[in-house]
Amino acid sequence: MSDIARPAVQPRRRSVIDSLEIDTRLLGMIAAFVVICLAFNVMTEGRFLSPRNIFNLSIQTVSVAIMATGMVFVIVTRHIDLSVGALLATCSAFMAMTQKVWLPDLGFDLGSPLIAPIAILVGLAVGTLIGAVQGWLVGYLTIPAFIVTLGGLLIWRNVAWYVTGGQTIGPLDETFQLFGGINGTLGAAISWGLGILAAAAAIWALFSSRRAKVAHEFPVKPLWAEGVLAVVYAACILGFVAIVNAYEVPAARLRRMFEARGETMPEGYTEGYGLPISVLLLILLAVVMTVIARKTRLGRYIFATGGNPDSAELSGINTRLLTVKVFAMMGFLCGLSAVVASARLTNHANDIGTLDELRVIAAAVIGGTALSGGIGTIFGAILGALIMQSLQSGMAMVGVDAPFQNIVVGLVLVEAVLLDIAYRMPAIRPKVVLVHLILLPVLVWFFAGWTYVAVAVVISAGLALLLRRKGML
Amino acid sequence: MVDRSGTPMVELRDISIAFGGIKAVDHVSVDLYPGEVVGLLGHNGAGKSTLIKCLSGAYRKDSGQILIDGQEVEINNPRDARAYNIETIYQTLALADNLDAAANLFLGREIVTGLGFVDDARMEAETRKIMGRLNPNFRKFKAPVSALSGGQRQSVAIARAVYFNARVLIMDEPTAALGPQETQMVADLIKELKKQGLGIFLIDHDVHAVKRLCDRAAVMKNGELVGVVKVDEVTEDDILAMIILGKKPEHLAA
Numbered sequence: 001m002s003d004i005a006r007p008a009v010q011p012r013r014r015s016v017i018d019s020l021e022i023d024t025r026l027l028g029m030i031a032a033f034v035v036i037c038l039a040f041n042v043m044t045e046g047r048f049l050s051p052r053n054i055f056n057l058s059i060q061t062v063s064v065a066i067m068a069t070g071m072v073f074v075i076v077t078r079h080i081d082l083s084v085g086a087l088l089a090t091c092s093a094f095m096a097m098t099q100k101v102w103l104p105d106l107g108f109d110l111g112s113p114l115i116a117p118i119a120i121l122v123g124l125a126v127g128t129l130i131g132a133v134q135g136w137l138v139g140y141l142t143i144p145a146f147i148v149t150l151g152g153l154l155i156w157r158n159v160a161w162y163v164t165g166g167q168t169i170g171p172l173d174e175t176f177q178l179f180g181g182i183n184g185t186l187g188a189a190i191s192w193g194l195g196i197l198a199a200a201a202a203i204w205a206l207f208s209s210r211r212a213k214v215a216h217e218f219p220v221k222p223l224w225a226e227g228v229l230a231v232v233y234a235a236c237i238l239g240f241v242a243i244v245n246a247y248e249v250p251a252a253r254l255r256r257m258f259e260a261r262g263e264t265m266p267e268g269y270t271e272g273y274g275l276p277i278s279v280l281l282l283i284l285l286a287v288v289m290t291v292i293a294r295k296t297r298l299g300r301y302i303f304a305t306g307g308n309p310d311s312a313e314l315s316g317i318n319t320r321l322l323t324v325k326v327f328a329m330m331g332f333l334c335g336l337s338a339v340v341a342s343a344r345l346t347n348h349a350n351d352i353g354t355l356d357e358l359r360v361i362a363a364a365v366i367g368g369t370a371l372s373g374g375i376g377t378i379f380g381a382i383l384g385a386l387i388m389q390s391l392q393s394g395m396a397m398v399g400v401d402a403p404f405q406n407i408v409v410g411l412v413l414v415e416a417v418l419l420d421i422a423y424r425m426p427a428i429r430p431k432v433v434l435v436h437l438i439l440l441p442v443l444v445w446f447f448a449g450w451t452y453v454a455v456a457v458v459i460s461a462g463l464a465l466l467l468r469r470k471g472m473l
Numbered sequence: 474m475v476d477r478s479g480t481p482m483v484e485l486r487d488i489s490i491a492f493g494g495i496k497a498v499d500h501v502s503v504d505l506y507p508g509e510v511v512g513l514l515g516h517n518g519a520g521k522s523t524l525i526k527c528l529s530g531a532y533r534k535d536s537g538q539i540l541i542d543g544q545e546v547e548i549n550n551p552r553d554a555r556a557y558n559i560e561t562i563y564q565t566l567a568l569a570d571n572l573d574a575a576a577n578l579f580l581g582r583e584i585v586t587g588l589g590f591v592d593d594a595r596m597e598a599e600t601r602k603i604m605g606r607l608n609p610n611f612r613k614f615k616a617p618v619s620a621l622s623g624g625q626r627q628s629v630a631i632a633r634a635v636y637f638n639a640r641v642l643i644m645d646e647p648t649a650a651l652g653p654q655e656t657q658m659v660a661d662l663i664k665e666l667k668k669q670g671l672g673i674f675l676i677d678h679d680v681h682a683v684k685r686l687c688d689r690a691a692v693m694k695n696g697e698l699v700g701v702v703k704v705d706e707v708t709e710d711d712i713l714a715m716i717i718l719g720k721k722p723e724h725l726a727a
Contacts, residue, residue, distance in 0.1 A: 212594045213594065215594070216594045216595070216597065216598045218594070218597065218598075291590070295590040295591055295593075296589070296590060296591060297583050297585070297591060300572075300576060300580070300583060300591055301581075303569070303571060303572060304569040304571075304572055304576070304577075304580055305569075306571070307569035307570050307571035307572060308567070308568065308569045308570055308571075310565070310567065311563075311565070311566075311567035311568055311569055311580075312569060312580070313531075313551065314529075314531055314551050314561070314563060314567040315551065315567065315569075315580040315581040316550070316551045316552040316555055316581035316582075317580070317581050318552075374569070374570070374571035375571060
């Protein structure tokens with residue numbers, strides 16, 4: 001092993017995207033997200049991308065996004081978790097009962113500062129424990145995850161019901177409510193501080209990884225490309241902070257806050273909400289989960305097991321224990337998500353988290369997680385959750401009928417996976433193009449009526465002929 | 474010449490393993506000395522791979538003993554085998570297709586930084602070093618191994634077995650997917666490792682290769698051991714006869 005590594009050959013660079021070394025798949029997803037946002041913005045005459053709506057969108061996304069990060073690991077290891085919505089309800093029920101019934105019965109005052117932390121710990125512990133048990137059933141007793149968690153869906157939904165007796169429990173503890181979104185924001189100054197810190201950290205991470213590569217004489221991208229990425233990261237972070245700061249607290253509410261402190265509000269005084277604590281929680285979680293995925297043995301084993309379970313086992317990885325860990329993590333995140341979801345609603349209702357399992361799986365899958373295992377990113381899953389939430393609330397703002405909203409979300413889910421397959425398998429692309437050419441007139445009929453169908457058919461047929469002549473169909 | 478006077482570094486004694494009613498390995502004993510290459514021969518389904526998987530920890534034997542340096546040991550999983558410096562190159566290669574060469578090479582034994590994070594840069598540097606020795610044309614360090622050719626994948630699997638100072642190397646048809654040049658590369662490697670004092674179990678279909686590379690050949694048929702012969706004392710035809718007929722040639726049986 002005394003040989004010296006050969007000097008790395010710098011591969012030839014062509015386009016800007018190559019130089020930036022951006023994942024084109026990810027870029028496509030971001031582009032799709034931007035297109036969706038801009039389209040809704042035009043249709044709602046600028047209301048969709050207003051600070052108020054962006055703020056709301058972000059806090060509505062958090063609950064599903066938190067669970068989606070865990071679902072990535074579950075799906076990457078070739079499992080599935082259908083119980084997350086029900087598990088969220090159980091965690092939420094335990095936390096609500098802890099703070100409103102059990103702790104007060106033990107003699108805690110209702111306003112005690114200990115109530116929120118204890119309740120949260122109870123919720124996280126319940127989630128982690130249930131997740132671990134489900135993981136043990138899957139990993140050690142080899143029951144398929146689909147069955148274990150399908151059972152879990154029925155069990156935990158109704159355990160939640162039983163624990164609370166089906167009652168809505170609220171209002172929840174005020175400290176606890178800080179995790180819900182609008183009731184817990186950091187204000188403009190702290191938000192700016194955190195934004196600047198985050199931007200600095202992102203740039204530092206970028207250049208420290210470059211330094212490590214240089215130290216080992218690996219190829220690095222050109223310095224200007226790193227510079228561009230640094231500027232983009234910083235602009236995104238600070239831009240988001242600027243937007244949430246621009247959403248101002250209503251004057252009436254400010255006046256009440258001043259009165260509560262025994263002061264009077266100065267004339268013309270305004271205050272931005274700033275970063276919601278729940279969104280900050282999601283961002284921190286995203287960083288932690290990404291570090292786990294990319295930089296820890298646990299993450300390496302999760303992806304190796306998903307890529308080839310047999311070889312992972314032969315490489316000495318304890319894949320059974322790994323399954324327990326992955327499901328326990330999922331359970332923990334259900335607990336965390338339950339904190340955010342119930343705090344946002346300010347109470348625990350019996351139907352909390354209903355159908356969330358499907359939203360969470362859809363978010364992970366739209367975000368590029370492959371059900372065949374081994375592939376998926378945390379960032380993608382969060383983006384997937386954002387895309388779904390944007391579609392849902394955008395359509396609601398535009399006034400699309402409720403049934404069509406879900407139809408569209410369903411179509412988007414299938415479409416996302418279809419495009420993903422087309423991206424990975426060139427052989428299937430002609431068929432995918434054909435499907436879209438057939439769908440075009442159908443969609444036109446759907447949205448514009450019979451009048452335009454003829455035009456659409458002509459366009460489709462023309463495109464088909466053109467592509468056929470070019471040999472692409 | 475191999476010195477067989479001391480204790481063997483590996484001794485498989487009376488190993489049996491059955492799947493359902495089928496005896497895949499039926500009371501087989503084989504041993505291996507330092508610096509020795511023992512070929513395992515036999516038809517498909519003769520039980521070669523199954524026997525060797527008891528040693529590599531992939532299967533658990535039903536009965537029999539495994540001795541390392543004369544000490545009886547329990548090998549219940551691949552981790553145990555690795556702890557005894559037994560490395561295996563599986564016929565399927567056992568690579569995680571979605572990970573790159575470095576991640577595969579260090580799978581289960583990652584280099585970590587002081588903070589406990591995987592040190593990808595160092596692992597890639599080490600991978601570049603060992604690949605520079607084994608397969609100097611290898612360039613695709615960033616690509617998932619699914620994007621590599623059969624020969625390149627094989628060299629990743631070999632690098633993984635060799636990198637961690639193996640004492641005993643198990644090679645299950647290492648040249649099955651390779652071209653003539655790469656096959657020669659593996660043959661050279663086996664000779665070099667033998668010189669370093671490793672013991673190697675080589676499973677192969679090719680009688681010529683076994684005759685050329687091995688010191689002894691163990692022939693199996695239907696889960697039973699036909700016999701162990703020194704390759705210098707037999708002809709290729711003798712070995713073929715053992716594989717096909719399932720009995721030792723008469724001039725050796727005496």
